[in-house]
Amino acid sequence: xxxxxxxxxxxxxxxxxxxxxxxxxxxxxxxxxxxxxxxxxxxxxxxxxxxxxxxxxxxxxxxxxxxxxxxxxxxxxxxxxxxxxxxxxxxxxxxxxxxxxxxxxxxxxxxxxxxxxxxxxxxxxxxxxxxxxxxxxxxxxxxxxxxxxxxxxxxxxxxxxxxxxxxxxxxxxxxxxxxxxxxxxxxxxxxxxxxxxxxxxxxxxxxxxxxxxxxxxxxxxxxxxxxxxxxxxxxxxxxxxxxxxxxxxxxxxxxxxxxxx
Amino acid sequence: xxxxxxxxxxxxxxxxxxxxxxxxxxxxxxxxxxxxxxxxxxxxxxxxxxxxxxxxxxxxxxxxxxxxxxxxxxxxxxxxxxxxxxxxxxxxxxxxxxxxxxxxxxxxxxxxxxxxxxxxxxxxxxxxxxxxxxxxxxxxxxxxxxxxxxxxxxxxxxxxxxxxxxxxxxxxxxxxxxxxxxxxxxxxxxxxxxxxxxxxxxxxxxxxxxxxxxxxxxxxxxxxxxxxxxxxxxxxxxxxxxxxxxxxxxxxxxxxxxxxx
DNA sequence: AACTATTGGTTCGATTATAGAACCGGAAGG
DNA sequence: CCTTCCGGTTCTATAATCGAACCAATAGTT
Numbered sequence: 001x002x003x004x005x006x007x008x009x010x011x012x013x014x015x016x017x018x019x020x021x022x023x024x025x026x027x028x029x030x031x032x033x034x035x036x037x038x039x040x041x042x043x044x045x046x047x048x049x050x051x052x053x054x055x056x057x058x059x060x061x062x063x064x065x066x067x068x069x070x071x072x073x074x075x076x077x078x079x080x081x082x083x084x085x086x087x088x089x090x091x092x093x094x095x096x097x098x099x100x101x102x103x104x105x106x107x108x109x110x111x112x113x114x115x116x117x118x119x120x121x122x123x124x125x126x127x128x129x130x131x132x133x134x135x136x137x138x139x140x141x142x143x144x145x146x147x148x149x150x151x152x153x154x155x156x157x158x159x160x161x162x163x164x165x166x167x168x169x170x171x172x173x174x175x176x177x178x179x180x181x182x183x184x185x186x187x188x189x190x191x192x193x194x195x196x197x198x199x200x201x202x203x204x205x206x207x208x209x210x211x212x213x214x215x216x217x218x219x220x221x222x223x224x225x226x227x228x229x230x231x232x233x234x235x236x237x238x239x240x241x242x243x244x245x246x247x248x249x250x251x252x253x254x255x256x257x258x259x260x261x
Numbered sequence: 262x263x264x265x266x267x268x269x270x271x272x273x274x275x276x277x278x279x280x281x282x283x284x285x286x287x288x289x290x291x292x293x294x295x296x297x298x299x300x301x302x303x304x305x306x307x308x309x310x311x312x313x314x315x316x317x318x319x320x321x322x323x324x325x326x327x328x329x330x331x332x333x334x335x336x337x338x339x340x341x342x343x344x345x346x347x348x349x350x351x352x353x354x355x356x357x358x359x360x361x362x363x364x365x366x367x368x369x370x371x372x373x374x375x376x377x378x379x380x381x382x383x384x385x386x387x388x389x390x391x392x393x394x395x396x397x398x399x400x401x402x403x404x405x406x407x408x409x410x411x412x413x414x415x416x417x418x419x420x421x422x423x424x425x426x427x428x429x430x431x432x433x434x435x436x437x438x439x440x441x442x443x444x445x446x447x448x449x450x451x452x453x454x455x456x457x458x459x460x461x462x463x464x465x466x467x468x469x470x471x472x473x474x475x476x477x478x479x480x481x482x483x484x485x486x487x488x489x490x491x492x493x494x495x496x497x498x499x500x501x502x503x504x505x506x507x508x509x510x511x512x513x514x515x516x517x518x519x520x521x522x
Numbered sequence: 523a524a525c526t527a528t529t530g531g532t533t534c535g536a537t538t539a540t541a542g543a544a545c546c547g548g549a550a551g552g
Numbered sequence: 553c554c555t556t557c558c559g560g561t562t563c564t565a566t567a568a569t570c571g572a573a574c575c576a577a578t579a580g581t582t
Contacts, residue, residue, distance in 0.1 A: 001561085002306035004539065005266040005569070010310045013331070021338050025530055035571050040531065045263035049271045050366065059530065063335045065366045068373055069389035071332030074324045076279050076386075105311065105326045112329055128330035262532085265568065266540075286559055296542045301560065320559065 008034070009042045013051070013063075018125060022060040078103075080113060083244055088115040088213065091237050095230055097217035098123055100197070102138040104211050105130075107154055109139040112211070123216065126192065134158040134165050134172070136191035137199040138214040144179040145201045145209040151176065165190065184231040188219045196222040198231050200238040205246035213238050269295070270303045274312070274324075279386060283321040339364075340506070341374060348502050349376040349474065356491055358478035359384055361458070363399040365472050366391075368415055370400040373472070384477065387453065395419040395426050395433070397452035398460040399475040405440040406462045406470040412437065426451065445492040449480045457483035459492050461499040466507035474499050 015028060025043060029036035043061055046052040050066040075081050080101075088099045092115045100123065101113040108130045114123045133143040133154050143151060151173070158166045166172045179185045188196035199214040215222075215230055222230075276289060286304060290297035304322055307313035311327040336342050341362075349360045353376045361384065362374040369391045375384045394404040394415050404412060412434070419427045427433045440446045449457035460475040476483075476491055483491075 001302060002309055003266060003270065003302050005264060006270045006303060006306045007310070009264070009267045009270070010306070010312065014310075016331070016334055018334050018337050021334055026528080036530085037532085037571055038569075041262060041264050041569085042267060044531095045267045045271070048263055049268070051271065062338055063331055065335065065364060065371055065373065067328055067332040067335050069371065069391075070274070070277070070324055071328040072388040073277055073279050073282055074326065074328050077282050077323055103326060110326055110330065112326065127333040287557080297559085298542055298561085299540075302540085305560095 008038070009045070012039065012042050013046070016052075016061075016063045018128075022055070022058065022062045024060050028061075079245070084241065085113065085115070087237055087241050088113065091115075091213070091215065091234060092117055094233055095215045097215045097221070100126075100138060100214040100216050102142065102199070102212045102214065104133075104142050104209060107133065107150075107157075109133055109136075109142055109211075111138075117217070123192075123195075131191060132158060132161075132163070134163055137185040137187040137197040138212045138216075139191075140176070140187065141179055141185040141199040141201050141212045142209050144176040144185065145203075182231075183235050186222075186227055186231070188222070194219050198222065198227060198234060200231065200235045202238055202245065203242040207246075210245075213241070269299070270306070273300065273303050274307070277313075277322075277324045279389075283316070283319065283323045285321050289322075344505055345502065346374065346376070348498055349374065352376075352474065352476065352495060352498050353378055355494055356476045358476045358482070361387075361399060361475040361477050363403065363460070363473045363475065365394075365403050365470060368394065368411075368418075370394055370397075370403055370472075372399075378478070384453075384456075392452060393419060393422075393424070395424055398446040398448040398458040399473050399477075400452075401437070401448065402440055402446040402460040402462050402473045403470050405437040405446065406464075443492075444496050447483075447488055447492070449483070455480050459483065459488060459495060461492065461496045463499055463506065464503040468507075471506075474502070 011032065012028065015023060015031065023031075025040055026036055028043075029039040032039065043052060043054075046064070047054050047061070050064045052061050053064040054061050078084070084101060088101060092099045096117055098117045099115045100111055102109045103112045109132075111123075111126050111129045114127055116123070131139060133139045133146075134157075143154060146154075155166060155169060155172060159169070184198060184200045186196070186198050191197075195216055196219040197214045197216040199212045201209050202211045202213060204210045213234060215234055272293065273289065276284060276292065284292075286301055287297050289304075290300040293300065304313060304315075307325070308315050308322070311325045313322050314325040315322050339345070345362060349362060353360045357378055359378045360376045361372055363370045364373045370393075372384075372387050372390045375388055377384070392400060394400045394407075395418075404415060407415075416427060416430060416433060420430070445459060445461045447457070447459050452458075456477055457480040458475045458477040460473045462470050463472045463474060465471045474495060476495055
């Protein structure tokens, strides 16, 4: 059993996004179809604690500095700045493209960290973006390395929501098998228009997939260049990274949703 | 009036720090002197929503990926990655030392972002650290540029907690006046042992201090080098940064605590 | 200037979610 | 085998929450 009050409170927090970072009291209450009284109480609570910040000029609320504080603890837990980030930089230099760290969370993939290349394309907007595992190289390479009994449920979700990536279950499973066997995936434009990606999986100390690293760039540039060579470099670093991560005991951040079924 | 339930919930979150990132249920309940039943309910709520993650091996809880997602929204709001970070990198290159971004929040200073130099000293641990404004160059330079009626309250807090930095109010105020006038502050070892810092203030679109930028490094290296020259460079960039920030409307994240008194 | 429609914020009694003692089943230790 | 810890659950008196009705202030309209 979970706390209804806190649940409502957290729902409020989730309304603050890159695309809508500032909310007025009434505006937010209407959107959530909640009484403005309770939204007000929750907003003040968060503000008192530093999780929200009330802009004194506009009277509107936005996310507070507390999230920067706590995110730093998470980064430290995940050894992101210490271990993962340096390797991402290396790959970025060698490939000249942006490198994306995707992590498996619940039954979705989340874009967690991006090292930008000097070149045009910027992905910063995409950080935090969640999407199902059947879409895009970074996600598919995770799905491909998941235990087979987990794959079924996720693919079923894709069929239920009529994902165009899955024409037939058997063909899709075959593709996943190939991805798992060769150790990397390539797609173009599946998650972001005109952006291609080459991805390789990361494993934890129990050899469970915990995420992936991707070389991402404009589709035309990745097509012209040697995809297989880039994939080989990427895989080398992913293996190296997995080896280090397995030593610091870095558990896969997965909820065993499908085990319960 | 704020929500007691959510307040308790947020108190739980704050127990997760860099120094103690993993908590067991009972352990946490004892520490907070709360019934383990309610702690359990709150932990499950947070876990369901992705704010906490239960390590399936140890059964212990740690902060979840949600904080990385939301912190990215905050960074975008504050234009950190877009505007502030690039300038920090520039200063880091020119000075060869680490650059620290401190923000004013409530009536404290928070180390928000650190660009590490290639050299030995690492400050990553300090990110998110809060401390009162009378301690350390990065914080003092903020205090010095605060309205005088705000300064009084903060200095009083310092005296109440017997801060060794304040021997006498009048001398301390004089020092602050000098810092404000010359535009930068220098201290050594006040916040972190054997670490010195040169700091200059940042202002928002209404010319209120919103934080500071600091060049930080081992005390001996900052002493031997030319402090004034480093300060001049730093001030130049801080002015540049303030000018840009004032255009994007970046409000000072301050609660007007002392106005209410 | 008066009227209306917003806004953020507050009050207070009926309702409902919460708090916490007592409980379970498992694991670790003696 | 017993004890003690652990994470997790159940149940009801009780305390916190909910929300209609309420301010006061601001902005736009007539």
